Amino acid sequence: MNTYTTTQLVFFSPTHTSAKIARAVGEGIGMGRRIETDLTLDEDLTPIEIRDALTVIAVPVYGGRVAPVALQRLKRLRGINAPAILITVYGNRDYEDALLELRDTAVELGFMPLSAAAFIGEHSYSTPARPIAAGRPDASDLQKAECFGQDSWKKLCEVSSLPELFVKGNTPYKELKAGQPACPVCTENCFVCGECVEVCPTHAIRVSEDGSRIETDVNRCIKCCACVKVCPNEARIFDNPFAAILHERFNVRREPELFL
Numbered sequence: 001m002n003t004y005t006t007t008q009l010v011f012f013s014p015t016h017t018s019a020k021i022a023r024a025v026g027e028g029i030g031m032g033r034r035i036e037t038d039l040t041l042d043e044d045l046t047p048i049e050i051r052d053a054l055t056v057i058a059v060p061v062y063g064g065r066v067a068p069v070a071l072q073r074l075k076r077l078r079g080i081n082a083p084a085i086l087i088t089v090y091g092n093r094d095y096e097d098a099l100l101e102l103r104d105t106a107v108e109l110g111f112m113p114l115s116a117a118a119f120i121g122e123h124s125y126s127t128p129a130r131p132i133a134a135g136r137p138d139a140s141d142l143q144k145a146e147c148f149g150q151d152s153w154k155k156l157c158e159v160s161s162l163p164e165l166f167v168k169g170n171t172p173y174k175e176l177k178a179g180q181p182a183c184p185v186c187t188e189n190c191f192v193c194g195e196c197v198e199v200c201p202t203h204a205i206r207v208s209e210d211g212s213r214i215e216t217d218v219n220r221c222i223k224c225c226a227c228v229k230v231c232p233n234e235a236r237i238f239d240n241p242f243a244a245i246l247h248e249r250f251n252v253r254r255e256p257e258l259f260l
């Protein structure tokens, strides 16, 4: 069933780990024509039709589910004759029902699941003082992602139709816990360069009217930590009780899981 000549990479990736995995999978597929649809900063709701393209969809795991904003943004997609490689990226704790939720969503949107995988990325809450899966995906992860892309492509060349794809996870999906509103704050090291404003996926950050400080709308913040990681002066911090627990309890390296 393989007459495809285009790979379309679609991702939501505030701290870039899902994007890195999607690109490595795209390398492995090795098709000349590769299109990227980055939904991270894109709040537009107009439908995006993906027709006749092998599609790679990569999203982060939040609370054992697909990150809610990622899910919202994926709902713009319409797959038409589009096999899909589905990827969740999680911070070395667990991905629980996120991959199953992504598979079910992809089917609802018209895609044909070809393969799926859960990869590990540096945890959004990881800091140099309390690392959690720091530096991941590393070279070994990226090589696995490339091979996974290659193997998915081979599968597409060999099969005449795609049966339902098995992935790990349960229904009903793990309950989504809203949690208390919270957001990173700026320390006195902030020199109001505005870089954090540019990377916020929900546009929760702005420079104050008099230009003297950074203001954050706590109710818009999804705690993704893109602003923390981009700050050139380590002036943005997110002090939350989970970071220490994750650092202590989830320090044994987990490896990618592949479903082909």
Ligand SMILES: Cc1cc2nc3c(=O)[nH]c(=O)nc-3n(C[C@H](O)[C@H](O)[C@H](O)COP(=O)(O)O)c2cc1C
Pocket (backbone or CB within 6 Å): 012, 013, 014, 015, 016, 017, 018, 019, 059, 060, 061, 062, 063, 064, 065, 089, 090, 091, 092, 093, 094, 095, 120, 121, 122, 123, 124, 125, 222, 223, 224, 225
């Ligand atoms: C609000 C929130 C919830 C998260 N929940 C989980 C989780 O349930 N399990 C896990 O292992 N990692 C969790 N993470 C970590 C992210 O899944 C991980 O850092 C991922 O690599 C981020 O992807 P990105 O770099 O594409 O943004 C969470 C991160 C955030 C911000």
Ligand code: SF4
Pocket (backbone or CB within 6 Å): 186, 189, 190, 191, 192, 193, 194, 195, 196, 197, 214, 230, 231, 232, 233, 234, 235, 236
């Ligand atoms: S990126 Fe850092 S220094 Fe620049 S405005 Fe944001 S918090 Fe301040």
Ligand code: SF4
Pocket (backbone or CB within 6 Å): 014, 183, 184, 199, 200, 201, 202, 203, 204, 205, 216, 220, 221, 222, 223, 224, 225, 226, 227, 228
């Ligand atoms: S303010 Fe919140 S949503 Fe915006 S980048 Fe920072 S952590 Fe992410």
